[in-house]
Amino acid sequence: MSGDHHTDATTARRVRRLETLLEEKGLITGERLDEAIDAFLAESSPANGARVVARAWTDDAYRARLLADGTAAVQELGHMEGSYQRLRVVENTESVHNVIVCTLCSCYPLRLLGPSPSWYKSEAYRSRVVREPRAVLREFGLTLPDSVDVVVWDSSAETRYMVLPRRPQATEGLDEEELAALVTRNALIGTAPL
Amino acid sequence: MARINDVGGTQGFGAIDTTDDTEPFHADWEARVVGLYNTLRAQGIFNTNEFRDAIESMPPADYLATSYYERWFLAICSLLERKGVIEPGELDD
Amino acid sequence: MTDAPPDRFPPGTRVRTFRHDPPHHTRLPRYARGKRGVVVEPEGPDELPDISAQGRGDAPVEQIYAVRFAARDLWGEGDHHVVLDLWESYLEEDRQDER
Structure with a gap:
């Protein structure tokens, strides 16, 4: 800075x-x-990623397509058109928590998440999250049980990653738009739960 | 041995400032630098990997002393000089 | 890329990364050099950044693989995993009988 x-x-x-x-x-x-x-x-806003996540939460067939081919699935919703990049969406489950970084520079799914926060580009985050992700996540206020496997995805310019967070409990009555409003940027990077 | 950008696992950078800044740019010139990057790259003046190489080739002390978009600007300048688009010193006061 | 040859490293292949420390841009970070991992999936082919970063138009197009490493193998400790996109020429098969 x-x-x-x-x-x-x-x-x-x-x-x-x-x-x-x-x-x-x-x-x-x-x-x-x-x-x-x-x-x-x-072209770049975290609202794009939130919309994709809400669709995946409410449409199992879409969710399957999103996890199989992220690029094609987000293009269905009008995102990343004409992009030379690919997108891989990685799904959080009860037993796996994913978190994204780019240790060599600052690669990030800009089209879906908007410009990245300063911390994502910082040497502190880039150096530490591949080495001690649990400690880093605790600094973000996220403490994971030992039983959860933490997977750190170190991005490239060619393939960008986005996390599909777990759908919060007690949201059965919400529609897609209301669900999208719950999704935060940090949840899509993997540094916050929902 | 590795370049200064290759920080994965390097110790000593300290705690992360987790402030959730939502403004894409902290100054107008940062936006102009992104505009310059996108425009010049689209014209084929340089490619993404040449640009990354220019950032990584900075002397380590300079890399660590400059902000994110300052690095971008310095990298653009060094590429434009190397390719003969601008002359060394042409931007100086 | 319809007539591309089949991938050299199918999912599940045990691979080892090169130790090489090149004097130019590369996407094999220091922390993952000379390490053992497992191929998750191919990401799709792209130009080798090591060459295209030199402004050369003759960068070969190679398959990129998402390769999964155990923290223990990278850092000697830890229980997490790291997945990294690596170009085919950064990798060789890690044959069990040579270990």
Whole structure:
């Protein structure tokens, strides 16, 4: 994190200068850059992942397709269209808890979860969760019994992972939209229960 | 021996700040950097793996002293220099 | 990729990763070098990042495998598992009779 105001102002100036240079060279335009930023934000939201999860909770056939081929199943709902990436959805059960990381950089299912939280990109998280996931999860307030197998998925740029959390108890009466509202970003990464 | 980005299992980074920040960017320039990355990559100026290589090739002390999107910006600059799109020093004051 | 050859490492294959410490970009992290694991599933083919990171257009396309490691085998302790996507050329079959 650069909380340093001076560094921030210096970098901002240099970014602006690079933009101007590249505009002069005819490589970019301000409008194209605006469009790229808007597209990045418009296609990417944790609400997308939540919708996918709610569908999987209420439709067993969809759930099976999602676990067999995540990319195709989320494309059914209009997500990740035209993406060069693949998606693998990993299911939490009574005996298995999944958690996602990218130790080498910061790969993340952006289209389904939106831009990642700062902690996901931090060296502290990336270094520790593959080594001592139970301790890391406790820092997030999640203590798992020893009987639960913790599986850490170290992502690549080509295949992104998303966790299918367990459906909370006493939610039988809720419809898909209400269920989606219960799903949190951290639950989709695996650092929180529902 | 490995590059500085290869931190899986490295000890000493300490506790995780689990604050759930929901803003995608902490400053406007961060968004511009993402826009630059997406636009230049789409034009084939560099590919994803060249970009990652440029981040990983940073001197370890610089890597650890810079923020996430500062690394992105420095990587974009070094790729553009290497490919002759900009001249070294062209961004300096 | 309709006429692609069958995968070299079907699910369940015991594999060993190379110890190689290359002087370029790679997706085999230090913690998983020279380790034993089991193939979960192929992820689908893609360019070898080690080559494409050098800006070369001739990166071979290889199958990528999700490989599962026991924490004990990675760190000498721990009861969890780690799954990592690894390109075919990072792996060799771990034959029981050679162990």
